[in-house]
Amino acid sequence: MTYRAFAATLLAGFLCAGVASAQLPPPGGSRRAAMDVSAEDLATILRAEGYQAKIGVDSDGDPKIDSSMDGTNYEILFYDCTKGDGARCKSYQFSTTFSRLSPAPTAESMNVWNEQKRFAQASVNDRGRARLTMNCSPRGTVGDDNFKHVLSWWKVATREFKQHIGFK
Numbered sequence: 001m002t003y004r005a006f007a008a009t010l011l012a013g014f015l016c017a018g019v020a021s022a023q024l025p026p027p028g029g030s031r032r033a034a035m036d037v038s039a040e041d042l043a044t045i046l047r048a049e050g051y052q053a054k055i056g057v058d059s060d061g062d063p064k065i066d067s068s069m070d071g072t073n074y075e076i077l078f079y080d081c082t083k084g085d086g087a088r089c090k091s092y093q094f095s096t097t098f099s100r101l102s103p104a105p106t107a108e109s110m111n112v113w114n115e116q117k118r119f120a121q122a123s124v125n126d127r128g129r130a131r132l133t134m135n136c137s138p139r140g141t142v143g144d145d146n147f148k149h150v151l152s153w154w155k156v157a158t159r160e161f162k163q164h165i166g167f168k
Contacts, residue, residue, distance in 0.1 A: 036088035037138045039063035039078060045147045063087050072096055072158055094120075094134040094154045098167050104128025105165045113164055120157035122164075132161045 043053035043065055054066040058077060065076040074096035081089035105124045113122040120134040134154055138146075161167075 036082075036090055037078075037092060038086060038088050039065055039076075040086070042076060042092070042147060045144050046151070048144070049148065049151065063089065069155055069158065072162070074154075074158070091135065091137040093136070095131065096158060097129050097131045098162070098165060099127070099129045101128060101130060101165055101167065105130045109165070113161065117157065117160070119153050120161065122161060130161075130165050130167075132158060 039055045043055050046053035046065070046067055051067050051069060056064050056066060058064045061083065062081045063078045067074060067076070074094055077093045077095055078087070078089035079091045079093065081087040105128065107124055110122040110124050110130070120132050123131050123133075125131070134150075134157060136150055
């Protein structure tokens with residue numbers, strides 16, 4: 001791994017980790033619970049920033065949020081969640097897919113993106129659909145400022161990816 005790739009990975013981890021907003025659990029509280037996030041936590045921040053945030057569930061029964069930014073629909077998927085209302089999850093992922101692109105992006109083009117960009121990863125499937133994802137693993141509690149910062153990186157990554165794949 002190159003120094004640049006190592007530094008980028010480290011920085012991405014800190015951005016998504018929320019180190020500045022970390023808090024100790026309450027007396028008798030679970031350290032794990034203090035590190036988890038809920039769809040409602042993030043939806044509340046999205047709505048306060050003026051974005052839509054429709055909470056639903058994915059095919060595995062985990063929470064998800066549907067939203068959009070600058071005319072691009074995306075979802076936030078949640079992983080390793082407790083079950084039931086108010087589920088708390090250990091990580092989340094921003095995800096958007098672009099289809100009907102002409103010409104269809106190539107795997108080589110996605111590799112170029114992944115070599116040059118730090119925070120979001122690109123892929124293309126066998127039907128030419130380009131996908132952009134950005135993974136986050138919160139540490140401590142997810143504070144408004146931390147999530148807003150992560151959201152701003154998602155906005156930049158999405159805008160640059162649309163240019164990269166020629167999406168109009």
